[in-house]
Amino acid sequence: MTAITDHRLAVLGAGVMGTAIATLATGQGLSVTLVDVDREILERAETNVRNQLRLARMMGRLPRDGATGELTTTTSIEDVAGATAVIEAVTEHADIKAKVLAEASAAVDPGTLLISNTSAVPIDEQADWIARPEDLVGVHFMNPPYLIRTVEVIRGPRTGAAALAAATELLDVLGQQGVVVGDGPGFVINRILQRMINEAARIVQEGIAAPADVDAVFQGCLGHTTGPLATADLIGLDNVVDSLRVLHERTGDAGYQPCELLLSKVAAGDWGRKTGHGFFEYGGTV
Template sequence: MTEDGGMQRLAVFGAGVMGVGITTLAIGRGVPVVLVDVDRTRLDTARARVRSELRLAHMTGALPRTGPVGDLELADSVTAAADATWVIEAVTEVAEVKAKVHREIASVVAPGTLRVTNTSSIPVDELAGEVPSPEDLAGIHFMNPPYLIGTLEVIRGPRTGERAMSAVEALLSTLGRKGIVVGDGPGFVTSRVLHRMINDAANVVEEGRATVEDVDALMEGCLGHPTGPLRTADLIGIDNLVDSLSVLHERTGDDSYRPSELLLRKVAEGDHGRKTGRGFYTYGAR
């Protein structure tokens, strides 16, 4: 419940892989969600995709089988988020697109409403400089799939206010997630470390030194990586990974973040990972 006794409600912008995953997590925890996307084709399939993800989350025990399930509303207009308790933007990893969406959100929500950018690499303060009320903006890096991974990276930008950080804490408590607060900057902690490793792994394969399977087996068996970097790339989405690497390369000037030619080729060929059925590995229908 909100402070005035109303029902807490989450608005999620973007009905892609991450938006659907975040929506699944929220409704699986009993939180009503309005999922907003201007792409009617993607929005028309969103309910079925959320239903499929929720079924999988229940089967794996990632979300409780019993207890309330939040209502899901679909909308193609920003005004649907006007009464939201919290807003999460989960659109493509392009700073200009994210800033545009946040300006639209800020124009309809009540002052003081938490606005979250779900980003793996774009500095929060870069967005804060382009939007109204930057004190209401914070970053949360949800991992894929959001309902399965219980620890999240929370990014506090230099202009993020105490009220926003308290709202982040309340949101994550409601979602049953643990947040670790880190400082702002390109890639934060997880992407800065992980994406370089994945990029290097792809370069090793491109150079012919080892197969995809052997790279992952070595990283799992020798270094304890739970899935291997290239299987992780498939889970992230290779297109999303390339977008994040490009942001890191542009913002840091570090050439180790320049996207591997193998990654770029897979994106061009439509082999984006699990979501397209083929990436470094091939996946059957769920």
């Protein structure tokens, strides 16, 4: 495993999570190459990184006086060559992840740390897609990672000790606290959270309670900072449905089959905070 020295990081995918990870890394002084197939998405991501950096520093969650790492954007995955670590943060579709991870692993030197920010697809399944399975580690960043420091670190059956050590070192540089867990669909957080979101949405669908009341019960009775439905809006209801489908396909548990209300909201484009509408209203896209 190549030692991480000057921390040249590549992030694959300029969506919500990829952009937020780029914010975290550049805010800690790391150079980042952000890759996406869509130039317009990359241009929007550059603006979002600047805005998120300003917010995180204003809140004291990223160093206010530290150097800002250079952000480079590209539509060519071949530009990840030379990176000391690659973080995949594309949509939760196995076929897309397989293509991106295969191309990235072919572009970097052997021993380069490969990280999947998957929220549900098992790491050992992803290991089949790359040339060197021992270089792959799962790191499930929370959203947004520059505000939430704890991450799940998933060691797959074929993950090497050197890759796990390199991931731990990188997370330390990023100011993140990793909790190592075993492999399996959804790992810990999403094995529990996505089922909870699905049931909360089903309760709304059945007319038992309004979204605000569901979340108020969780906040007041269980001490949650946000309830399951506001959390779903933050994650993105499209991403919630994708994760539920992955869990349903890989566990066979009917409780993970997305309920009709979630499916109808996604079909209508009401994806949560990023579109301005989900279970709650947000006054425009973010």
